[in-house]
Amino acid sequence: MVQTSSIDTPRRPTPAPGQHDDDVVTVIGPDGQANPATDPRLGVEMERRLYTAMVRTRIVDQQLERLQRQGRIGFHIGSLGEEACILGSVAAFREQDWIFPCYREFGALLWRGMPLQRYVDNMYGNANDPVKGRQMPDHYTGRPYRFGSVSSPIGTQITQAVGFGWAARLRRDPIAVGVYFGDGATSSNDFHTGMNFAGVFRAPVVFLLRNNRWAISVPVERQSASRTLADKGIAYGVRAVRCDGNDALATYAVVREAVERAARGEGPTLVEMLTYRLGGHSTSDDPRAYRAQDEVEAWRRTDPLVRMRRRLEALGAWSEADEQRWRAEVEAELRACIETAERTPPPALSSMFDDVYAQRPWHLREQAESCERGPRARAHGHGGGH
């Protein structure tokens, strides 16, 4: 028989959207001015690059969501509201560094140099998809851009990134490895093991924790009773910092410092980026079933794009005309990519049997032959996962 009892756990008070404790690094103030104490001083060009990449990410996200609703792609998992933490963090890595993604960071992949066309091909799972149509949309790979391969199981990339960075350290290569994951993933085995190993072996890893406050329908308060997620660094002897994840410059500043420390052999850092998932978990999810609309609206008012734009406008480095021009450019580029992707055929049947091993063993040769000789299935449907 289950007894009713009250469970008393020390919780941190839920902050109002955009309000942060003193230890949370912020740069851009409400008036668009940078805090001189924390400003990474990127220069106007770099700040414009960051902003335009964030806008591009947003436009691509919104268009992909539309394509999914129209049944033209099977699935999309977007980054609406998380653009600053994704772009601000990836921008802080150097070319020689490596990124291990979660599944919500196509903006980081594009920043690292993946052509938009290849990403759109991945959304269609066509013959030009880098993963050869074998994985769901948004499960991309980008080795030429020093960018890892996306997997669905939560947290698995965390220990792998630690091993990757550790290997670089063993070879005396002064690089850093960034690994993305969500607040939900801090409950996974791999998070704890990864942090522990990174602490013990001083792996040059930057743990990029996107705390967007939700893991599908489960709020962050249900993931952990600790005061902050960054607090978990203390237990593992891993330096931990928090930043306003809706502030691209703050995110850049803290991640850049972590990257430099890691590359110098000064060990790992856990960066808790405080942000909010404005959209559904994915196109399979309707968040109205589990969270209040006013919470979403309050966070919408902290939109990272608006914040960054205000900053550029305060510098006199961006205008409404610039905005229109840039949006039109991205939309045209995206339209062309979609047209090309839709004209591209599915992967060849026999490609299904490639890459299981370096060479096809006898049984796969036999099966591929029997598949190719056999009758064809009816057309392919659409669906999706989580």
Next chain:
Amino acid sequence: MSEMNLVQAINAALRQEMRRNPDVVVLGEDVGKVGGVFRVTQGLWEEFGDERVIDTPLAEGGIIGTAIGMALYGLRPVPEIQFADFIYPAFDQIVSEAAKYRYRSGGEYPCPITIRTPVGGGIRGGHYHSQSPEALFIHTPGLKVVCPSNPYDAKGLLVSSIRDDDPVLFFEPKRVYRAVKMEVPDEEYTIPLGVAKIVRPGDHVTVIAWGAMLYEALASADEVAAEGISCEVIDLRTLWPVDIDTLVQSVQKTGRFVVVHEAPKSCGYGAELVSLLTEKCFLRLEAPPVRVTGWDTPFPYTLENEYLPLQHRIVPALRETARY
């Protein structure tokens, strides 16, 4: 009687057992307020509250490990793993712990948990939302493995699983979660574990299937019936311990059989069924047993219908077996 799909029937079974027995608790990711990503637990949180319908942190090992602990204390936990593809972080707890508890404690500690999880392809989920890992668990002594194909069986089998004193893996074929509807009694009933069902009697070829592939097997049997091939289609319902008597009787009658499953061929459950029936019906066999299965590759995305053992691949196998 109410018309229900598989999701509603499983939900009805959970609700009924939770009302009947206060020790039954549901735990997992997103099972609470939102009612599961497939809405199987919808409405339970509202009725039974946060202490019996529990949204857990994102850790499958934690979900199953704590469910085992609850079972040892005397509760009847029904943990949900959101997709069978995400069961592996809990593999150690299931295989090393739940499966062996009774045996390793000399019978002192039974471990009555029922792990519900959606399996199988057909929803364009790529390899991490489509797999069918039944063979891994059948291979583990101490676990029972169930996979219903329709709402009526799902309700009766889930009730039996929850009441069973051993750990049960309850695999839900998500491809047909909402596709199959039928009348399901509102009152309590059970379907015993370990009893298969002949869903279509026939004389020439025995076809063994379960879950979503049962419908492909039935459609294939229809197609070849026009050519004079009469198939006996068996829905296993409980994969392990398997209803060996029903299978042997059928193969003794037909002398030919085909097994259909979505999982890869090598070391799939079909391999065990072929061995068992060859051992028990060797002298009666008139054709080599055939497995129509997923290929020995990870589950693909775009080409998933070429991967799955659908009607277009079952029909030729039936013809060849019948005419061998």
